[in-house]
Amino acid sequence: MRKSPIFTAAGSTFLLVGGLVLTAPGATADTPDADAPNGAQPLLEAVESDLSDTATAEALDQQVEAAEVEEELRAEVGSEFGGAVFDTDDAELTVNVTDAAAAADLPDDVNAEVVTYGEDALADFVAELDATAEADDGDLPLDSITRWAPNVERDVVVIETLRGQSDAASEFAEAAGIDPDVVEIEVTHERPTMLQDVVGGQAYYPGSSRCSIGHAVEGGFATAGHCGSVGTSTTSPTGTVAGSVFPGSDAGWVQTNATTTPLVDLYQYGGYATVVGSQEAPIGAQVCRSGSTTGTYCGTIQGKNETVNYPQGTVNGLTRTTVCAEPGDSGGSWITPSRDAAQAQGVTSGGSGNCSWGGTTYFQPLNPILNHWNLTLVTG
16 A cells, blocks of 8 residues: 555655744744735745746746646646656656547657656555665665665666665665666765754754744745654744644644745745745746745756655655755745746755755645645745
8 A cells, every 4th residue: 555645754864843934043933914026026036046047037037837827737648657757957747647548648848758667666666665775674784775766767676776886776676676777876975964053944943953844835835844743842933733743754744823924935045935825836946945945946846756764764755956055944935936836845854965965855845744644835
């Protein structure tokens, strides 16, 4: 049986504790004015700073359109829909289908690719790996494996290992009964680790730690599960962790009486971005993160439904990005930009590297959090 995509965690990535309200070092966490501008221009500046080759207003419009087209085609194609990837350079959306006839029915302006497996089958393979790892009693070399994930663009399951440990991936796949032809082995030189300093969009404090606020929901805010267990008291704002899942997933929410807003702090770029919804962006889309340690950084979505094997526990269903992050950014906001607003994407989980020389960061998608606890996103 496939697990819910909302709750799981994995290896060589650090956890970045954080939440919706983020405070930059040396800055004060001022309460945003509800009537303040939505921060569209500062958000564009943030994207252009980190993604100067591809970040134009026209490109961002095309990205929004691609997300809408993907949503429509996913419903129309049904079970034969195999995933989609957006290429920012040429503004082209590639849609995978598992049947040639379905490919012929796609619109002419959509690049169709007929694939063997598709995202559903790849997700099943990942679920088999998840189950095998969960049932392992120490016989498998999981300490050498940093993540496993579907790659819909290449129609394979990627298993990533530490350098010189590729045999561990083959052993893991064999134990899970996965056809070697489906598996692509990648190698990394460092293991993701958790960052225990808790921070986010703006900072909040669960217990003695610091994390970052993710996105406002009615009655509180969504954040990372590793920031605090159920019942943990929080300060700035004052509240209580009402829901938390980690490992398995990295999702949580804090209940508070503080005033909630649909805004995300853009820190060094000035102003705030206004969240208008939570439409999921495709692989290849540009995405920005806000956290209380490092502020705002942008990058690209590289993969979805990835399992990360953190030393503290394995997490499933994460989204991988090229964005940097550091300890204390955990739980913070992820958004996709457009010219006049933002779509909420998730909350910071963990990663590797830092914002001095770059790295990889994973986020827990937001919609599964909202659905799991029946939460309502605060939008503007």
